[in-house]
Amino acid sequence: WRLFEDDVEAILRLKRERNAVILAHNYQTPEIFHCVSDIVGDSLALAREAQTVDAEVIVMAGVHFMAETAKLMNPTKRVLIPDLRAGCSLAESITAADVRLLRERYPGVPVVTYVNTSAAVKAESDICCTSGNARRVVESLGSDRVIMIPDEYLAQNIANETGIKMITWAGHCEVHERFTPAEIRRLRADNPGIIVLAHPECPPEVVAEADYAGSTAGMSDYVASGKASRVVLITECSMSDNLAVQHPDVEFVRPCNLCPHMKRITLGTLRHSLETMTHEVSIEPHLAVRARQAVERMLAL
Numbered sequence: 001w002r003l004f005e006d007d008v009e010a011i012l013r014l015k016r017e018r019n020a021v022i023l024a025h026n027y028q029t030p031e032i033f034h035c036v037s038d039i040v041g042d043s044l045a046l047a048r049e050a051q052t053v054d055a056e057v058i059v060m061a062g063v064h065f066m067a068e069t070a071k072l073m074n075p076t077k078r079v080l081i082p083d084l085r086a087g088c089s090l091a092e093s094i095t096a097a098d099v100r101l102l103r104e105r106y107p108g109v110p111v112v113t114y115v116n117t118s119a120a121v122k123a124e125s126d127i128c129c130t131s132g133n134a135r136r137v138v139e140s141l142g143s144d145r146v147i148m149i150p151d152e153y154l155a156q157n158i159a160n161e162t163g164i165k166m167i168t169w170a171g172h173c174e175v176h177e178r179f180t181p182a183e184i185r186r187l188r189a190d191n192p193g194i195i196v197l198a199h200p201e202c203p204p205e206v207v208a209e210a211d212y213a214g215s216t217a218g219m220s221d222y223v224a225s226g227k228a229s230r231v232v233l234i235t236e237c238s239m240s241d242n243l244a245v246q247h248p249d250v251e252f253v254r255p256c257n258l259c260p261h262m263k264r265i266t267l268g269t270l271r272h273s274l275e276t277m278t279h280e281v282s283i284e285p286h287l288a289v290r291a292r293q294a295v296e297r298m299l300a301l
């Protein structure tokens with residue numbers, strides 16, 4: 001407990017000394033989410049909020065693509081990621097060369113790239129999306145065919161909602177791909193009346209079993225709406241832990257899968273990051289210009 005207090009105090013002091021803010025994703029553990037962060041949210045909110053940060057330094061309590069997006073959105077700031085190994089299986093699944101090949105194969109078909117990608121991949125795209133705005137982004141293109149990459153399940157889920165034909169890529173989130181429809185059915189049988197909220201990175205058969213599918217912010221809003229007294233969040237473990245602190249009246253059933261990348265960020269690595277001002281994120285200028293356009297198009301919608 002004393003070590004915990006020591007880290008929290010040190011981080012709060014270092015933030016003042018360095019003129020830094022901590023942006024934290026909803027999958028960060030409660031002590032990060034509730035005790036040291038300045039701004040919390042889903043990937044969409046973090047991208048938006050990064051634009052308006054005044055402080056000199058942004059520390060991303062999240063994964064690498066989120067830090068890159070913050071840098072794209074506010075390029076004059078120093079953006080730090082506490083652990084360079086905080087990656088993402090989706091971002092790892094595709095390269096810029098892959099996107100160029102897809103364009104050659106499907107000329108004229110618009111390319112929508114999930115934000116869970118490198119800046120180099122974003123730079124090859126027409127527009128980005130997050131799980132919070134994927135449907136709106138896809139529908140805004142007015143095309144009956146879209147290349148939607150790299151999350152195969154998100155693309156299939158949006159195709160099911162919109163009827164738009166998706167050219168997909170075989171990228172998956174290593175956390176959400178592990179949930180199964182049988183698991184949801186078992187949860188319902190064991191917990192009568194439970195409301196099931198699922199992230200759209202889950203396979204379509206899992207989403208089909210849920211009462212609601214949406215981004216981490218969407219799930220959070222659903223719980224805040226008071227519509228459910230007993231819920232299960234089919235997503236990363238820390239989501240329920242964070243929401244349970246804010247909604248003590250709601251019962252959370254908590255089977256979950258951990259994201260090993262998100263869990264690279266700890267109070268210890270955050271403190272070290274602020275002490276040593278590491279690891280600074282930089283993006284080659286020629287890539288940054290094009291990647292920023294794809295993110296800005298999304299934010300302009």
Ligand code: 13P
Pocket residue numbers: 026041042043044116130131132173199201214215216217
């Ligand atoms: P959200 O945009 O819904 O926060 O999701 C980000 C993510 O990494 C989900 O696995």
Ligand code: SF4
Pocket residue numbers: 063087088089090091116173174175176201236259260261262
């Ligand atoms: Fe990537 Fe999945 Fe982890 Fe999100 S939860 S950062 S999509 S691996």
